[in-house]
Amino acid sequence: MNLEKARILVQGIVQGVGFRPTVYRIAKSINLTGYVRNLGNVVEILLEGEKSDIKNFTENLKKNKPPISKINSLKVEWLKPGPQEFEDFEIFKSSENFSGSSVIPPDLATCDKCLEEVLKKGDRRYKYPFTACTDCGPRFTVIRSVPYDRERTSMDEFPLCSSCMDEYRDPEDRRYHAEATCCPECGPEVFLYGKHRVESENPIKDAVKLLDEGKILAVKGIGGTHLVVKTRDDGPVKELRKRLGRFNQPFACMSPDVDTIKTFAEVADFEERTLLSRRRPIVVLNKNQDYYLAPSVSPVLHNLGVMLPYSALHHLLFQYTDEPAFIMTSANMPGEPMLIDNSDIIEKLEGVADYFLLHDRKIVNRCDDSVVRFRGGDMAFIRRSRGYVPEPYDFSRINPDLNVLALGPEIDVTFSILKEGKCYVSQHIGNTTKYETFRYLQNAIDHLMGITKTESVDVVACDLHPMFFTTKLAEELAEKFQCPVLKVQHHHAHAAALSVDNNVEEMICIAADGVGYGEDGTAWGGEILHIKPGTYMRVGSLMPQKMAGGDLTTKYPMRMVMSMLYNICDTEKLVELMKNYKGYFKHGEKEIELVSKQLERDFNINTTTSTGRVLDAISSALGICGERTYEGECSMKLESAARMGQDSLEIPVEIKKHDGMDVLDTTQIMLSVLEMKQSERTADIARAAQKAVSEGLAELALRAAEKSGLEVIGGSGGVFYNEAVSMTIKRVVEDAGYRFVQHKNSCAGDGSVSMGQAAVASWNCRDL
Numbered sequence: 001m002n003l004e005k006a007r008i009l010v011q012g013i014v015q016g017v018g019f020r021p022t023v024y025r026i027a028k029s030i031n032l033t034g035y036v037r038n039l040g041n042v043v044e045i046l047l048e049g050e051k052s053d054i055k056n057f058t059e060n061l062k063k064n065k066p067p068i069s070k071i072n073s074l075k076v077e078w079l080k081p082g083p084q085e086f087e088d089f090e091i092f093k094s095s096e097n098f099s100g101s102s103v104i105p106p107d108l109a110t111c112d113k114c115l116e117e118v119l120k121k122g123d124r125r126y127k128y129p130f131t132a133c134t135d136c137g138p139r140f141t142v143i144r145s146v147p148y149d150r151e152r153t154s155m156d157e158f159p160l161c162s163s164c165m166d167e168y169r170d171p172e173d174r175r176y177h178a179e180a181t182c183c184p185e186c187g188p189e190v191f192l193y194g195k196h197r198v199e200s201e202n203p204i205k206d207a208v209k210l211l212d213e214g215k216i217l218a219v220k221g222i223g224g225t226h227l228v229v230k231t232r233d234d235g236p237v238k239e240l241r242k243r244l245g246r247f248n249q250p251f252a253c254m255s256p257d258v259d260t261i262k263t264f265a266e267v268a269d270f271e272e273r274t275l276l277s278r279r280r281p282i283v284v285l286n287k288n289q290d291y292y293l294a295p296s297v298s299p300v301l302h303n304l305g306v307m308l309p310y311s312a313l314h315h316l317l318f319q320y321t322d323e324p325a326f327i328m329t330s331a332n333m334p335g336e337p338m339l340i341d342n343s344d345i346i347e348k349l350e351g352v353a354d355y356f357l358l359h360d361r362k363i364v365n366r367c368d369d370s371v372v373r374f375r376g377g378d379m380a381f382i383r384r385s386r387g388y389v390p391e392p393y394d395f396s397r398i399n400p401d402l403n404v405l406a407l408g409p410e411i412d413v414t415f416s417i418l419k420e421g422k423c424y425v426s427q428h429i430g431n432t433t434k435y436e437t438f439r440y441l442q443n444a445i446d447h448l449m450g451i452t453k454t455e456s457v458d459v460v461a462c463d464l465h466p467m468f469f470t471t472k473l474a475e476e477l478a479e480k481f482q483c484p485v486l487k488v489q490h491h492h493a494h495a496a497a498l499s500v501d502n503n504v505e506e507m508i509c510i511a512a513d514g515v516g517y518g519e520d521g522t523a524w525g526g527e528i529l530h531i532k533p534g535t536y537m538r539v540g541s542l543m544p545q546k547m548a549g550g551d552l553t554t555k556y557p558m559r560m561v562m563s564m565l566y567n568i569c570d571t572e573k574l575v576e577l578m579k580n581y582k583g584y585f586k587h588g589e590k591e592i593e594l595v596s597k598q599l600e601r602d603f604n605i606n607t608t609t610s611t612g613r614v615l616d617a618i619s620s621a622l623g624i625c626g627e628r629t630y631e632g633e634c635s636m637k638l639e640s641a642a643r644m645g646q647d648s649l650e651i652p653v654e655i656k657k658h659d660g661m662d663v664l665d666t667t668q669i670m671l672s673v674l675e676m677k678q679s680e681r682t683a684d685i686a687r688a689a690q691k692a693v694s695e696g697l698a699e700l701a702l703r704a705a706e707k708s709g710l711e712v713i714g715g716s717g718g719v720f721y722n723e724a725v726s727m728t729i730k731r732v733v734e735d736a737g738y739r740f741v742q743h744k745n746s747c748a749g750d751g752s753v754s755m756g757q758a759a760v761a762s763w764n765c766r767d768l
């Protein structure tokens with residue numbers, strides 16, 4: 001008797017997620033015969049049986065696919081009917097000889113079923129911190145190479161015991177081919193270190209006891225290591241700050257559950273869903289009225305970053321304490337990558353951590369926690385890393401044939417690999433001016449090229465800045481791959497990332513951030529760009545301002561205030577005014593004189609259109625923050641202050657012409673701020689000033705949109721993390737009848753610059 005036959009090809013996240021066993025179970029349940037196998041970038045399913053059953057199968061598969069998997073395409077090819085070829089339905093082993101890239105899933109939080117086992121007395125995985133299954137656990141952080149099989153992960157050091165092996169081989173079991181599965185018999189162990197190894201029956205319980213006593217611990221987790229300390233007392237938190245030399249930067253926390261978070265922070269529905277998602281990012285939440293954690297957790301700010309436990313080990317920490325939250329901050333030396341190696345952790349954190357809760361599974365790929373923030377109901381990634389990486393973006397509509405490696409900017413670096421129409425944006429790499437981080441970048445490139453099977457690239461894209469280490473690396477790599485380098489202006493890259501994230505090819509983009517190297521060699525950062533695929537025109541900006549002492553203005557924003565006022569104020573009066581702020585200059589009055597001379601002689605002066613510098617300057621002028629000790633500090637504190645203010649003041653917005661281009665007069669805004677400071681409340685002025693800058697940027701964009709006839713205006717750059725700025729611009733743009741788009745699935749800040757560079761390269765090199 002002849003049977004109907006079909007070959008089904010499924011693409012997406014279909015490897016290492018329990019896809020084949022699901023196919024197996026469904027096929028068996030409706031008596032189809034044939035096989036399923038991985039072919040690298042696709043899963044191939046061959047089915048024999050009744051036509052209606054085969055149709056049923058595909059419907060069933062779409063409905064019941066494993067929770068982590070993602071089907072991008074499912075193609076059914078009907079073959080010639082014929083006699084039965086297969087006795088049964090089988091899962092074939094994955095073949096190493098495939099071309100094309102497979103998509104590796106990200107690391108995902110412990111699933112409910114695993115957690116139940118961990119908490120259930122008598123279960124063989126009771127209190128076992130590495131419990132995982134096909135639906136959860138580490139992936140990206142343990143994979144050395146592809147295809148994703150246990151022997152190519154750091155789990156290969158832990159051969160499965162017979163009970164685990166039975167589960168691993170049983171297609172009906174949820175641990176069938178769960179590559180990270182293990183148990184107390186066969187898997188990794190945790191141990192506690194002080195000066196030496198601490199003998200302990202239950203290292204996690206003993207570690208928590210130390211935390212409750214106020215000790216500082218380093219805890220090695222899934223993709224990296226955290227410094228952990230309790231949060232209700234200022235004492236231990238401040239001690240950690242002192243030891244790290246990080247006096248102001250907010251620390252992220254971990255809480256056991258959402259109800260506990262709600263005791264100290266406001267949690268909207270969309271925030272709750274994100275906290276609970278399997279990706280488990282840190283969500284920046286507003287403190288509530290009852291906030292009771294130590295003020296030093298997130299000093300001066302109205303918000304703090306919180307996440308829920310994402311590994312069994314984290315869940316277990318909260319089994320032994322009634323602390324509502326622990327600080328969980330990445331354990332690293334300033335600017336360097338997070339520590340992942342046991343001996344490094346102990347050696348480098350000597351004097352920082354009192355104790356170390358470690359384990360013997362190697363972290364192959366470091367992956368920092370992801371951070372998101374909502375503005376209104378709109379989510380923005382501040383950092384897209386653990387739980388999301390290496391899931392690619394779809395670039396197939398731009399150019400499916402070109403391979404691109406894009407290296408990002410310099411400080412908040414990610415890199416991207418574009419291959420076969422998929423853009424893989426890397427985990428957070430960080431500050432590449434530090435040697436260790438630069439090395440990390442190089443290793444991470446090798447690794448991601450490996451697991452995406454990218455042997456060579458057609459273009460290397462990088463920033464326009466000639467002095468960045470990433471620019472130099474791009475030149476080296478281009479030589480290695482014998483391909484051209486494409487230098488992409490920083491804000492053009494921002495806008496291009498926004499454009500692919502929203503699938504809008506042409507628009508007016510407000511790119512507002514700290515600084516990026518401009519085409520004219522000045523420091524851009526408040527730009528209105530008209531973008532088209534691969535190109536852009538600069539059609540507006542903030543008014544160019546002097547920056548006395550270049551980068552020093554970033555650290556000491558009063559230098560910026562002084563520079564902004566220099567041309568319109570009498571020098572003597574300006575120097576007198578600045579003396580009220582002498583504490584905001586590193587060397588007090590002497591330095592004020594020096595800055596005045598610098599401005600007079602035009603010595604060591606850059607020019608900038610940066611929005612970040614202007615917001616920082618306003619923050620300083622209002623006495624809110626006079627020295628930046630971490631990125632974004634002064635403008636973040638300005639935002640927090642403005643939240644406490646009323647809409648009682650109005651600062652007019654003036655658009656002027658500069659070199660034939662519309663610019664927003666930021667000096668006028670600064671003058672209004674200083675004038676109001678004589679009589680008005682700081683919070684009200686902060687609110688009015690922030691609003692004026694936002695409305696000014698929106699007005700510039702509206703003028704450009706009107707001129708060009710475009711209907712979409714977008715916002716990109718770190719300034720868009722500021723909820724008030726982002727929402728004001730959105731309101732003004734929408735009230736004028738235009739559509740406003742922001743980053744939805746990518747970082748608003750520099751984390752998506754590499755993705756934008758890749759997009760620009762892809763558009764520009766279509767004919768390569």
Ligand SMILES: [Zn+2]
Nearest residue numbers: 111114133136
């Ligand atoms: Zn699980």
Ligand SMILES: [Zn+2]
Nearest residue numbers: 161164183186
């Ligand atoms: Zn086992």
Ligand SMILES: [Zn+2]
Nearest residue numbers: 513516749750
């Ligand atoms: Zn930027």
